[in-house]
Amino acid sequence: MQRRLADxxxxxxxxxxxxxxxxxxxxxxxxxxxxxxxCLTQLIESTRRFNKFSCPVDRREIxxxxxxxxxxxWASSFPTDELSLLLLQAISGDTKTxxxxxxGILCSDHPQNVCDFFCFGCYKIICSECAVxxxxxxxxxCKNFKNCADLAREKLRDxxxxxxxxxxxxxDIVFKEIDKDQxxxxxxxxxxxxxxxxxxxxxxxxxxxxxxxxxxxxxxxxVTNVEELKKRTxxxxxxxxxxxxxxxxxxxxxxxxxxxxxxxxxxxxxxxxTDLLYSLAVSDNPIxxxxxxxxxxxxxCETLIDxxxxxxxxxxxxxxxxxxxxxxxxxxRIKFSSDVLPLRxxxxxxxxxxxxxxxxxxxxxxxxxxxxxxxxxxxxxIDNANFKVQRFRDTIENxxxxxxxxxxxxxxTNIHENDDVLVTSPGKQSRLIRLSTYNSLSIISEKVTENAxxxxxxxxxxxxxxxxxxxPSGASKKRVNFDWSRGVTSHIxxxxxxxxxxxxxxxxxxxxxxxxxxxxxxxLKSICCLPNGNIVVSIETKTNSFISCFNQNARVKWTYDLNxxxxxxxxxxxxxxxxxxxxxxxxxxxxxGDLKPVSTLKLPNxxxxxxxxxxxxxLLSVIDKTELIRLYKLQSC
Numbered sequence: 001m002q003r004r005l006a007d008x009x010x011x012x013x014x015x016x017x018x019x020x021x022x023x024x025x026x027x028x029x030x031x032x033x034x035x036x037x038x039c040l041t042q043l044i045e046s047t048r049r050f051n052k053f054s055c056p057v058d059r060r061e062i063x064x065x066x067x068x069x070x071x072x073x074w075a076s077s078f079p080t081d082e083l084s085l086l087l088l089q090a091i092s093g094d095t096k097t098x099x100x101x102x103x104g105i106l107c108s109d110h111p112q113n114v115c116d117f118f119c120f121g122c123y124k125i126i127c128s129e130c131a132v133x134x135x136x137x138x139x140x141x142c143k144n145f146k147n148c149a150d151l152a153r154e155k156l157r158d159x160x161x162x163x164x165x166x167x168x169x170x171x172d173i174v175f176k177e178i179d180k181d182q183x184x185x186x187x188x189x190x191x192x193x194x195x196x197x198x199x200x201x202x203x204x205x206x207x208x209x210x211x212x213x214x215x216x217x218x219x220x221x222x223v224t225n226v227e228e229l230k231k232r233t234x235x236x237x238x239x240x241x242x243x244x245x246x247x248x249x250x251x252x253x254x255x256x257x258x259x260x261x262x263x264x265x266x267x268x269x270x271x272x273x274t275d276l277l278y279s280l281a282v283s284d285n286p287i288x289x290x291x292x293x294x295x296x297x298x299x300x301c302e303t304l305i306d307x308x309x310x311x312x313x314x315x316x317x318x319x320x321x322x323x324x325x326x327x328x329x330x331x332x333r334i335k336f337s338s339d340v341l342p343l344r345x346x347x348x349x350x351x352x353x354x355x356x357x358x359x360x361x362x363x364x365x366x367x368x369x370x371x372x373x374x375x376x377x378x379x380x381x382i383d384n385a386n387f388k389v390q391r392f393r394d395t396i397e398n399x400x401x402x403x404x405x406x407x408x409x410x411x412x413t414n415i416h417e418n419d420d421v422l423v424t425s426p427g428k429q430s431r432l433i434r435l436s437t438y439n440s441l442s443i444i445s446e447k448v449t450e451n452a453x454x455x456x457x458x459x460x461x462x463x464x465x466x467x468x469x470x471x472p473s474g475a476s477k478k479r480v481n482f483d484w485s486r487g488v489t490s491h492i493x494x495x496x497x498x499x500x501x502x503x504x505x506x507x508x509x510x511x512x513x514x515x516x517x518x519x520x521x522x523x524l525k526s527i528c529c530l531p532n533g534n535i536v537v538s539i540e541t542k543t544n545s546f547i548s549c550f551n552q553n554a555r556v557k558w559t560y561d562l563n564x565x566x567x568x569x570x571x572x573x574x575x576x577x578x579x580x581x582x583x584x585x586x587x588x589x590x591x592x593g594d595l596k597p598v599s600t601l602k603l604p605n606x607x608x609x610x611x612x613x614x615x616x617x618x619l620l621s622v623i624d625k626t627e628l629i630r631l632y633k634l635q636s637c
Contacts, residue, residue: 014088017056018043023088026081032138033057034081044071065438082144083136086128105257109134117142118260120151123267125260149256152263156247159266161377163244164395166270170237170277172633174230220289236276243269347602348632351619354379354392355628367627371411371455373421374616375437380421381629382409389423389441394619394631404441406433411612413456413464415497420444422464422497426452432499447499451491455612457529459494463502465535466493467524490524492535494552505554526612528571530591536576538566547578549595558595562587568613568622577601579610579622586613586620606630 016023018039025037033055035043047053048071051064064074104114107127117131118124121140131142143151243266250262355367368385378401379392387407393399408427415422419438425431425446430453433446451468458464469490494503525538534557536549545565549557564580564587571577575598576589586601601620608624615621620632 014084014091023081023084026084027075027078028081028084029055029060029078030062031055031058031060034084037075040078041071041075044074082147083131083142086132105261116145118145118148118152118264120148120155123264125257125264145256145260149259152256152259153251155263156250156259159263159270160244160247160251161395162270163240163247166273166277167237167240167244168395170233170240173277174233216291233277236273239269240273243273346599346635347604348620348634350604350630351633352394352631353628354381354631368625369612369623369627369629370625371409371423371612372614372621372623372629373412373414374614374619374621375414375421378437379621379629379631380412380437380441381623382412382423384410384625389435391437391441392629394617402440404435404443406443409433410454411456413458416458416460416462422456422458424453424456424466426454426469432495434497445498449499450501451493453493453495455525455527457527457535459529459533459535460531461533462497464495464497465527465529466495467491467527467537468493469524492524492527492537503552505550525566526568528569528576530571530576536569536571538569538578540565547576560589560595567610570613570615572615577613577615577620579613581609584608584610586610586622601632601634603630603632 014023015021016026016036016039017033018035021036023034023036026034027037027040028034035056043056044053051067052061054061065077069077105125107113107115107130110127110129113127113129115125115127117126117128117135119126119131119135119140119142121137122135124130124135126135126142135142246262247266250259253259253262366385367383367390369381370384371382373380374394375391377394379394381390381392382388383390387409388403388405389409389412390403391401393401406423406425408425408429408431409423410426411424413422415434419436421435421437423433423435425433430449430451431446432449432453434444436442436444453466453468455467456464457466467490492505493501495501523539523541525540527535527537529535530549534549534551536547538547539545544561546559546561547566547569548559551557562578562580564582566578567581568579569576571591574590574592576591578587578589579585580587583600584603584606586603587597588599588601590596590598603620603622606622608622608626608628610622611625612623613620615634618634620634621629622632623629
């Protein structure tokens with residue numbers, strides 16, 4: 001009976017779907033079907049097409065990570081089905097009873113067993129029986145202690161990064177409240193001044209006024225709650241630091257059991273502290289105090305002794321002050337407030353500075369960064385001087401990760417919902433290059449392009465807007481009457497991820513700024529794309545500099561003169577960020593509804609030209625064709 005049951009299990013669940021024999025060296029496909037290693041190698045060799053093959057059970061297509069992998073290498077890259085091996089050993093009776101180690105962890109569900117598996121889906125230490133009976137779901141990933149040390153350390157590193165981010169979040173909550181409290185302190189001082197003036201006017205009622213003034217002042221002082229918030233947040237951050245230190249200590253442990261014990265406790269602690277942090281429910285809106293004076297008390301103090309002097313209200317702070325300027329919106333000249341007064345501009349906190357030492361590179365040439373993006377938890381930058389794409393951690397200063405060498409590179413952008421990035425290379429042979437960021441930076445594909453592409457930005461429909469600069473030597477016969485004395489012209493193309501041109505906007509459309517002058521010197525400088533598909537570009541002419549927005553039907557939506565020279569532009573979370581060369585500041589414009597400036601940001605200790613700007617994950621990064629990348633922590637604009 002038992003032999004028949006074992007045979008049925010083997011034939012139904014532990015046989016190869018190709019050779020129909022019992023699984024040998026089983027490999028687990030992404031669809032959870034197992035195949036013998038030799039059968040899988042033969043299947044890939046015989047059916048591989050366009051770097052894909054199909055599972056023989058459910059016909060699901062499986063794609064290789066690289067075109068250069070051989071069939072045997074590809075087959076070896078799939079994980080071994082350890083649970084199938086365990087079942088085969090149990091059925092064949094090959095499993096040997098092992099002596100229970102003295103320091104082993106006993107299974108809570110099977111006390112007679114020593115735990116020798118860890119489920120990376122459930123974060124539990126389990127025995128082999130638990131792995132077979134309770135952890136066969138798609139969300140589970142059971143590994144034997146002997147084979148999981150590297151994965152466990154990787155999970156510990158991920159947990160460490162997550163804890164670091166939570167610590168930063170907790171500290172930012174306090175810093176943000178302290179910044180908002182400055183306006184509260186100013187308004188409180190103004191009320192104090194008014195109260196003391198009232199005391200000099202009404203000398204006969206000094207005692208009564210003092211009593212009422214002290215009552216009002218106590219209410220003013222009770223409005224702020226930063227200290228209480230600081231205490232609560234410091235407690236959470238302290239606990240997170242304790243967990244972080246335990247994780248850091250566990251990295252040096254040699255015992256896999258000890259590492260997994262620490263790892264199994266992390267999810268509950270992280271969830272607890274995450275809930276506590278977000279339960280603080282801090283408002284992003286600053287408040288100030290206003291005193292509503294009682295005019296009757298001032299005019300009739302002799303007869304209104306019992307009247308209150310005034311009432312204190314906690315109200316939203318006034319909008320930031322602007323100076324008036326003009327702009328063209330949809331071909332109409334309008335006036336609106338644009339320039340934030342310098343005394344009200346927000347000063348950002350420096351977050352990180354990245355600078356490569358030339359001695360670290362082979363050719364000893366100082367870096368010249370021309371493009372930058374924030375990708376995941378890393379910074380990816382284009383070193384145009386050394387022809388390198390370089391990746392750094394976004395939490396540790398000068399923490400270099402890896403790099404890849406590409407001739408003539410200039411700018412970079414993310415690819416929507418993808419781990420890959422797209423790089424422009426406007427050299428002698430212009431190219432568009434797709435890079436993989438998985439594990440290490442590597443080239444996936446490259447396409448030779450007819451035009452020399454410089455700046456690039458991602459559109460919402462998985463296409464891209466690129467700026468192309470051309471010289472007179474590349475001019476066609478149709479351009480012979482054009483004034484080439486300026487030395488360079490520009491146009492914008494809409495391309496797909498493979499570099500195919502979908503739309504073209506020529507200089508005839510882009511080089512006609514009627515009110516700003518003609519021709520351009522270096523027409524198009526930096527570009528960004530909005531969620532509705534519109535394109536914003538910074539432009540410089542002989543006499544004027546401005547930004548312009550147009551749609552993909554070649555219709556200019558608006559132009560905007562910022563009374564400064566715009567350089568890098570970037571869009572994030574409903575706002576356009578523009579670096580102003582002369583002011584060394586960043587103007588923030590809201591495009592939620594009508595175009596409206598909302599603030600100006602000061603960048604402490606920054607003196608560059610801000611040729612490229614990138615905003616994301618509450619960070620602002622800026623580069624200026626030098627060897628330095630600066631990152632600043634964004635506040636609410």
